[in-house]
Amino acid sequence: MNGDAPTRPGEICRELLAALDASEGRRRRRKRDTTPDAIGLTIKRDLLERAIAADPAxxxxxxxxxxxxxAAGGAEGGVRAMALSIFEEWRLAQEADSFRDWLSRGAPSDDALREQPAPDGDRTSTRPSNTTR
Structure with missing residues (x-):
């Protein structure tokens, strides 16, 4: 750690939530069935939103x-996996200044979802923000 007090989980989780857009963008472009990925991302998003609201010390x-x-009961396995991921990312943000800086810049990624019109004008399509037409 850099000697500073740890950053509040709610702050890091807010930034991690923004970073999920890149994961969702990659998932949507895959040619295989991505249902398991979508389930995991939904669980992670829910946990991040709850962590932001609770902002534990x-x-x-x-x-x-x-x-x-x-609290997840029978659905604990998926929740546990995503909780571990979030905890590891929170700890990494405490230790790695470059990761923390990337998060604080909004986790820029070519894979992040951006609602841009596709060449046919369909706004439901998404493309990476730096893609040229």
Missing amino acids: PDQFEAWLHGQCL
Whole structure:
């Protein structure tokens, strides 16, 4: 850690939520069935939104995530996997300045969803923001 107090989980989770757009963009372009990916991203998005709302103290974040897993009951497996991912990303943001900087810039990625009209004018299509026509 860089010696500063840990960043609040709610702040990092807000930035991680923005980064999910890139994952969703990649998922939609895959040619295979991406239903499992969509389920995982939905679980992760839900956990991130709840973490933003609750904004537990940094020293309570792991316990808060554990509580979310227990509350999931029979669906604990997927929730546990996504909770671990979120906790690891939160810890990485505490330790790796470059990762934290990337998140604070809005997690820029060529894969992020941008609602841009497709060449045929259909606004339901998405393309990476730096793609030329």
